Amino acid sequence: MPDAPSSRWSDLERPALDGPALAAALIKDSGLWRSLEVVPEIGSTNAELVRAAGEDAAEGTVLVAEHQVAGRGRLDRVWTSPPRAGLTVSFLLRPDVPAARRGWLPLLTGVALAESVAEGTGVLASLKWPNDLLARDGRKLAGILAESTGTAVVVGVGLNVSTTAEELPDTGTSLTRIAGATVDRGPVLLAFLRAVERRYLRWTEALGDPVLSGLAADYLAWSSTVGATIAVTLPDGSIVEGVAEAVDWDGRLVVATSEGRLDLASGDVRHVRTR
Numbered sequence: 139m140p141d142a143p144s145s146r147w148s149d150l151e152r153p154a155l156d157g158p159a160l161a162a163a164l165i166k167d168s169g170l171w172r173s174l175e176v177v178p179e180i181g182s183t184n185a186e187l188v189r190a191a192g193e194d195a196a197e198g199t200v201l202v203a204e205h206q207v208a209g210r211g212r213l214d215r216v217w218t219s220p221p222r223a224g225l226t227v228s229f230l231l232r233p234d235v236p237a238a239r240r241g242w243l244p245l246l247t248g249v250a251l252a253e254s255v256a257e258g259t260g261v262l263a264s265l266k267w268p269n270d271l272l273a274r275d276g277r278k279l280a281g282i283l284a285e286s287t288g289t290a291v292v293v294g295v296g297l298n299v300s301t302t303a304e305e306l307p308d309t310g311t312s313l314t315r316i317a318g319a320t321v322d323r324g325p326v327l328l329a330f331l332r333a334v335e336r337r338y339l340r341w342t343e344a345l346g347d348p349v350l351s352g353l354a355a356d357y358l359a360w361s362s363t364v365g366a367t368i369a370v371t372l373p374d375g376s377i378v379e380g381v382a383e384a385v386d387w388d389g390r391l392v393v394a395t396s397e398g399r400l401d402l403a404s405g406d407v408r409h410v411r412t413r
Contacts, residue, residue: 152222152300154178154204155324163328164200170335171229172198179221181208183228184285184294190230191290197232200331206296223301224312225323228294229331231338235346240291241389241403242348244269244284245357246341247293250333251280252360255297258329261316264362267382267391267407271297272362276409277311295330299323348387357385366412368393370405378402379410 157176164171173196180186180203187201205221219226233240248265255261255271263271263279271280280297298312299321306312313321341351348354358364363382370378370393380395390401 151320154222155202155327157202160202160324160328164331168198168335169339170198171200171331172196174200174202174331176202176204179203179205179207182206182294183226184283184292187228187230187292187294188285188287188290191287191292195230195290197230197290199230200227201229202227202327219296219298219301220305222323223305224299225295225297225327225330227327227331228292229334231291231293232289233291233338233342233346235342238388239346239348240284240286241268242341242346242353243291243293243389244282245385245389246337246353247282247284247295247334249353249356249360250337251282251295251297251330254326254329254333255279255313258326259313259317259321261313263360265357265360266409267361267363267385268389268404273311273316275311278309279311279313279316297326299326348385348389354385361385362409362412363391363407367410369408369410370402371408372402372405378405382407 155176161174164174183201183203183206203226206226245268248271251271252263252265255263263273266272269282270278273279280295283294285292298310300314301312337353341353344351364384366382368382372378378393378395378400380393382391383394384392386392386401390403393400393402
């Protein structure tokens, strides 16, 4: 009898991604994606593409890591995941839109992620402004980080797929935990990137107009922040409390407070009471 595996997860339960097959399927007939590479391990996919952007890498470059050892979220938080337990992907864009409208890119990415996860796995999630995909119980499924460098924006996504309760913080969850079944990462990745392409091309054709492109309405449909009572920790450490009323034309969160309305470009949101 063969020895029992040292981990409850076997390679069959966490198979490696087939990079060449995924690249061929994605790039064929694509109006945006130019390359897709899967690497076994990297410090940070975002950091690597920011470096590549400085060397004039093409728009539509996609980098996926099976294991990211120095991943970062917003506010320089650490993002970690066991090898092959999630999707860690970054892509390079060069949007020809007014600079202020770039604030919609992480929101656009969130909508594409929520749509593709729902369609591919049946898991219904919501979006917490500006960068989190949440399960229905409020636990975090994914984080999004957008970084500008010159004319480029690098967008990174970390999605928990097969991560177990023991491997997650109390505030996190995964697609497998919610769905109660194994989730194949390859189809989820392709569906997500194709959803990003559809929305990105429509948004850039509208010169970043979130209303004309339909992005604003769709974002509100997925948002669990707009309409909620929230507390926002600002970059300087101060806390703003109020009701999230809207997202404006530049992707800023409009918050009604006791001292008036504020338009926030960044901040760490906590939902106090959802709508």
